[in-house]
Amino acid sequence: MRYEELADLPCSITRPLVLLGDRWTLLVLKEAFAGVRRFNAFRSHLGIPRSRLQDRLTRLVEHGVLARRPAEDGEHPEYRLTRKGHDLYPVLMAIRDWGDSHMAPDGPPVHYRHTGCDGEAHVKLECDACGTRLSAHDVTPQAGPGLR
Template identity: 35%
Template structure:
């Protein structure tokens, strides 16, 4: 029988910025509340109207976001009401949000309202691209080498207990549809993260993540059903399968890379526990989301979001 206590490696993994980023953000309700913030919601009633989530779930996640420093709570008017404002740590996720929106528009264009983001610096539509800060080139999976041991590994034992997801029968999602379901499922996000760094076989997923076998089988099957992976047999007796990422899943690389960087920027890690991703230029990758037209970094202050019809 396996020990209920985390191993030393699992303990170390939990202390990395990489894991902290995925623990905080990879939750569907969290993503929908952050979406509402980026669309201008500040009061509880606004979050309720914008997300369609149940009150208890909204309350729980708002408290968590304040606790983690992504939102600040402050009184308004005569002090009887409260509003929630994005803190610097929350604003730093805006480039990730742009990439999630771009992914949603490419793969689920018929869902939800038409949304355009304009870059006020060049007065063009902001189409986000991920570049290497050191050399300025666009980032592709084939150009990356991953190191980092515990920063990329995470076993099931020692997880912070998964936040309760009851109340997710939302009715009014505006811009994040499928991407919130994918990135918002931390098991799926973890599997995709490992696949993006080269893991493809069931046994290797099991070894590198420590996910329970029933959960791993369920998420891999779901990844195949939703077009994120293709399954192929590489051994007949006994049958063994490998799972290759589709273009749809590979397009999530930029989202994963910016989440990793955000975690390392905003959460402390023990010395030597940072993930090291090397770009083909030879430098450690520091991913930067830029405007495709002018090349300037994309940030909330220089972006204007419009929702159709135009």
């Protein structure tokens, strides 16, 4: 129970990571953003063991990231992103930007294009007051209300 206790720390990086920080969870979510909804579809795309997939899906449902619906037409359940899950898209896109920059010697395997536009989607860190583009050097941490 040592590691799970990290989720109680007042840190908005640590807390999500206790949920998301493992081999499969973010990969499952990546598939979900690609439109995958069915149990066996996740399984065949990722090669994840069934029991592991079951664990991860259940946990994501418990945390409100996915919703399990008994399916609308057929009988087979669907796992769909909730609003909360949908909000994770920038995380995956930030990872992808990094992957394209540093782990894609032949260029990006996939372009993520603004639909109906020539541009590509990229993640940017900005100051919400002055709009300046920021890097780690420009940011200063400061105590907030959620600090116990």
